Amino acid sequence: MQCFMCGADVGDKNVCYNCGADILLYKQIVYTSYVFYNQGLEKAKVSDLSGAIESLKSSLQYYKYNTRARNLLGLCYYQVGELVLAINEWVISKNLQEDNPDADRYLAEIESAPGYLPKINSTIKKYNQAIDYCKSGSRDLAIIQLKKVISQNANFVKAHQLLALLYIEESKFADARKLLNQAAKIDSNNTTTIKYIHEVKSRLKEQNTGRRKKKNDTVSFMDGNDTVVMSEKSFRSMLDNSRSSLMNILLGLVVGLLICFFLIVPTVRDNVKDGNSKTILALNEQLADANSKNDALQQEIDGLKNDLSAYDDKQDVATSYDNLFAAQNYYNSGDSATASQYIQLVTKEVLGEQGKQAYDNLYTSLAPAIIQGYYDDGNNFYSEENYESAITNFKTVVDIDENYDNGAALFLLGDCYRLTDQNDLALECFEKVVELYPSNKWGKQAKVYIAVDDTKLDAKEVGE
Incomplete structure (x- = not known):
């Protein structure tokens, strides 16, 4: 095991001999992650893929x-027909560990299979189309589409479940049970599949045992402690008399409500209108006074802003020259890193002609150090999963030099866009990387992301 602070190999010790960091809690977190990984592995071996997916997700939440957990999670997604999620996990695994033969093999097999990705993309389109048909009430068309999906991707558990649900709605319980049994063979402990199976069993039981009860010629009911038995004709006559009395009571209530509505309500409404009119006039007067005071305050604020702006401009001139001189002195003494920090505090627009010339000359000399600083900060934010700050730094680097570090900055900018769901900007960056560096590791990785993005375009209903 390596220290999380300095990366030194610490073995079984609880304190790093190199930097002195206490790694006991870190070791417990890592061990917990591997406990969940082992649970997921055991569940996957017995085809409990839903349970395995949950355990592996918990493992990755800890570490x-x-x-290993991420690669196995991709395999579980692949086994239940969720190819997009599987590729995503393998790509992340490859990005976190460059020497990753398992992820390389899985991705290579998918890329090398002729027509496999277009076939899966077609499957996802048909599945989404079936969902649209269900929403619009076209069950027959949805069933046709789902049959095609299952014929192309026999492991797609969600397609089995949706088709079984449609069969249940059509009272084709035998066909639904057959589909659900197939889904259970793929994922033995899927809660949705188990729920549908119980529903089918209960429907079949009702279908087999549901019989109409014979009508009785007599009716019996309790009157106090005595049981009264009378003919059905007499019972119906008694009910008709009760209904007649109830209708008379309801008619009286309706007449009373009409009198209230036409005589009392108009008087109350007129009184309310008079009160509302007086209230509105009073509020309008208060609003006019408030607007007048607000205009005066706004004029005062504008004047203060103008005074402050003039003061800030004068102050910025002196500050900019101070920072420029400091940057020049540090550069002359060989401290380019500190010099690059000071020159970024200079506002070029407030300098004179000679100041601007000195700024341009010094900035040209410090440009490599400035770019390196932004790139290093971007990498740090990327590692901390602070992707918004990482985007700001990587974009600054790319604006200055989009070829920086053989396309690394451009690729990482695209990856940050991808991780923040800005897919159009991410795709633009990845395509540029492939155009500039098709053969290096950044270009190859970008090709994989582009392929995944093309597959996900129509996968709006397939996800976690």
């Missing part, structure tokens, strides 16, 4: 660098 996201557990690439």
Whole structure:
């Protein structure tokens, strides 16, 4: 095991000999991650893929660098027909651990299979179309589409479940049970499948045992402690008399409500209108006074802003020259890193002609150090999963030099866009990386992301 602070190999010790960090809690977290991984592995061996997926997700929540758990999670997604989620996990695993033969093999097999990705993309389109048909009430068309989906991707558990649900709605319980049994063979402990199976069994039981009861010629009911038995004709006559009395009571209530509505309500409404009119006039007067005071305050604020702006401009001139001189002095003494920090505090627009010339000359000399600083900060934010800050730094680097570090900055900018669901910007960056560096590791990785993005375009209903 390596220290999380300095990366030194610490073995079984609880304190790093190199930096002195206490790694006991860190070791417990990592061990917990591997406990969940082992649980997921055992569940996957007995085809409990839903349980395995939940355990592996828990493992990655404790320790996201557990690439074994991530690769196995991708395999579980692949086994239940969720290819998009599987590829996503393998790509992340490859990004976290560059030397990752399992993820390389899985991705290579998918890329090398002729026509496999277009076939899966077609399957997802048909599945989404079936969902649209269900929403619009076209069950027959949905059933046709789902049959095609299952014929192309026999392990797609969600398609089995949806088709079984449609069969249940159509009272085709035998066909639904057959589909659900197939889904249970793929994922033995899927709660949705189990729920549908219980529903089918109860419907079949009702279908087999539901018989109409014979009508009795007599009716019996309790009157106090005595049981009264009378003919059905007499009982119906008694009910008709009760209904007649009830209708008379309801008619009286309706007449009373009409009198209230036409005589009392108009008087109350007129009184309310008079009161509302007086209230509105008073509120309008208060609003006019408030608007007048607000205009005066706004004029005062504008004047103060103008005074402050003039003061800030004068102050910024002196501050900018101070920072420029400091940057020049640090650069002359060989401290380019500190010099690059000071020159970024200079506002070029407030400098004179000679100041601007000195700024341009010094900035050109410090440009490599400035770019490196932004790139290093972007990498730090990326590692901390602070993707918004990472985007700001990587974008600054790319604006200056989009070829920086053989396309690394451009790729990482695209990956940050992907992780923040800005898919159009991410795809634009990945395509640029492939155009500039099709053969290096960044270009190859970008090709995989582009392929995944093309598959996900129509997968709006397939996800976690």
